[in-house]
Amino acid sequence: MSLLNGKRILLGVTGSIAAYKAGELVRGLRAAGAEVRVAMTRGATEFVAPLTFQALSGHPVHEELLDAGAEAGMGHIELARWADAILVAPASADFIARLVQGRADDLLAALCLASPVPLVLAPAMNTGMWQDPATQDNVRTLRTRGVLLFGPAEGEQACGDVGPGRMLEPDALVAQLGEIFQSGALAGRTVVVTAGPTREPLDPVRFLSNRSSGRMGFAVAQAAREAGAKVILVAGPVSLPTPERVERLDVETAAEMLSATIKATEGADILVATAAVSDYRPREVAADKIKKDAEELNLPLVRNPDVLAEVKQARPGLFCLGFAAETSRLEEHALAKLRAKGIEMIAANRVGPAAPEAGGTFDSEVAELTLYWEGQKEALPLAPKDRLARQLITSLAQCFEQWRAEPGAAGRRVVSLHATRKAGSGEGG
Numbered sequence: 001m002s003l004l005n006g007k008r009i010l011l012g013v014t015g016s017i018a019a020y021k022a023g024e025l026v027r028g029l030r031a032a033g034a035e036v037r038v039a040m041t042r043g044a045t046e047f048v049a050p051l052t053f054q055a056l057s058g059h060p061v062h063e064e065l066l067d068a069g070a071e072a073g074m075g076h077i078e079l080a081r082w083a084d085a086i087l088v089a090p091a092s093a094d095f096i097a098r099l100v101q102g103r104a105d106d107l108l109a110a111l112c113l114a115s116p117v118p119l120v121l122a123p124a125m126n127t128g129m130w131q132d133p134a135t136q137d138n139v140r141t142l143r144t145r146g147v148l149l150f151g152p153a154e155g156e157q158a159c160g161d162v163g164p165g166r167m168l169e170p171d172a173l174v175a176q177l178g179e180i181f182q183s184g185a186l187a188g189r190t191v192v193v194t195a196g197p198t199r200e201p202l203d204p205v206r207f208l209s210n211r212s213s214g215r216m217g218f219a220v221a222q223a224a225r226e227a228g229a230k231v232i233l234v235a236g237p238v239s240l241p242t243p244e245r246v247e248r249l250d251v252e253t254a255a256e257m258l259s260a261t262i263k264a265t266e267g268a269d270i271l272v273a274t275a276a277v278s279d280y281r282p283r284e285v286a287a288d289k290i291k292k293d294a295e296e297l298n299l300p301l302v303r304n305p306d307v308l309a310e311v312k313q314a315r316p317g318l319f320c321l322g323f324a325a326e327t328s329r330l331e332e333h334a335l336a337k338l339r340a341k342g343i344e345m346i347a348a349n350r351v352g353p354a355a356p357e358a359g360g361t362f363d364s365e366v367a368e369l370t371l372y373w374e375g376q377k378e379a380l381p382l383a384p385k386d387r388l389a390r391q392l393i394t395s396l397a398q399c400f401e402q403w404r405a406e407p408g409a410a411g412r413r414v415v416s417l418h419a420t421r422k423a424g425s426g427e428g429g
Helices: 017-031 050-057 075-082 093-101 107-114 127-131 133-144 170-179 215-226 254-264 307-314 330-341 385-405
Strands: 008-013 035-040 085-091 119-123 153-156 162-166 190-195 230-235 247-250 270-273 280-282 301-303 319-326 345-350 366-373 376-384
Touching: 008 017, 008 050, 008 075, 008 107, 017 035, 017 050, 017 085, 017 170, 035 050, 035 075, 035 107, 075 107, 085 093, 085 107, 085 170, 093 107, 093 119, 093 133, 127 133, 127 162, 190 215, 190 254, 215 230, 215 270, 215 385, 230 254, 254 307, 270 307, 270 385, 307 319, 307 330, 319 330, 319 385, 330 345, 330 366, 345 385, 366 385, 376 385
Parallel strands: 008 035, 008 085, 085 119, 190 230, 190 270, 230 247, 270 319, 319 345
Antiparallel strands: 153 162, 280 301, 345 366, 366 376
C-alpha cells in the first residue's frame, strides 16, 4: 500500500506550460490512494481549464480567494485545515517570489500561508529564469523556512532551451511526496499500541463497554509504522481495517488486553496505550440471557486490572505513553494519572460535551491533544486524527530519545518540539 493512501493532498497549479502535466499528477495521486483537491491561480486557467481537474479529482476546483459561496466566505481556511500536505506543481518563478514575500493576494498563496502542513514546490520555468540569482535567492529563503522543493529536472523545454527548469514527471512527484510521510524517527524501534474499547460480558448476549471507536489508536499505529517502527497493535472490538505492515492482535476483555499487551511488549521499546479499557466488569457472568422480569436489576461490579499501570510495573524499562480522556479538569486529572501510573508521558483530551469542536471526539475524525511529561507540556491543536497521530509520534520520538540518553532528562530540558517545522484521545475517538 502506498504511503499516500488515505492522505489529503491539496494540489496547487500555477501559470506554467507544465500545467498540462498536473492532470496526470492528479490521476497518479488518486491511484496511490490520496484524496485530491485542486486550487488554481488565474494564470493556470489560461493553460488548462478548471473543468479538467474537476473531472480528474472528482471535486470542484478552487480558484477565488473571496468566494461568498464557499464555507460562508472562509473556504480558504477550511481548505488549509483539510490538507495533509500542499503540493504546488508546477510552481512558477512568479509564485515562488510571491511566497518569499508572504503575499496572500490569491487563493493558492493564502492557502500556503494559512496551512500548518508540509509545503512542497515542483518548480517549472525557463532555464534562464531558474538560474537567475533572484530565483536562486528565493529558493534558498524558502528552504530555510522548511519548504520542500522537488526538482527541477534538466532537459529540453517548451521554449527550445535545454537545461534545468523542467517540472519533474508526475510519477516521480508522487513517489517523493509519499516519502515526506515516512520520517524514520522510530527506525529500528518496536512500538506496541493498544486501541479501541474492551467488552465485559454480562450474559451470552450483552456486555459492558464504552464509546471508543479506536480511530485514534489505529492512526497512531499507522503513524508509528510510517516513522519506521515495527508496530504491534493490540485492538479491542472495532470495525477498522488493519494499517498496512502492522501486526494486529484482537482481544475483547480487559484481562485479555492485559495478557496480550504483556506478551507484545517483551523486547519492545515503546508502549502507546490509547485503548479505553473498561474500569469494571460484572462480578459474575450469567450463563443464560438475563430476562427483564424485575423492575430493577442490580449488577455487582468488580474493578478491572489497570492495563497500563500493570504493564509498566512488569516492564519498568519500557517507555510508556498513556491517554487520558476527560470531561473536566483536564490538566489536573492528566497529571494525576501520569504520576499514579509511573509512566513517562501522557496525552490528554476532552471528550463528550467538553469537546464540542470535535463532536465529542467519539466517532469523530478530528481531535486535539495536550501532551504532558516531566515538568513540560505541549498542545497539539484540533486536526484530523491521522495528522494528529503523526504530530504525536514526532513529539514522542524526540522525548523517547532524550529519555534514552538520560532517563528522566526529557522533561528537565525545555524543548519546543514543533518550533522548527510547520506544525505539523483516553482514546474514546
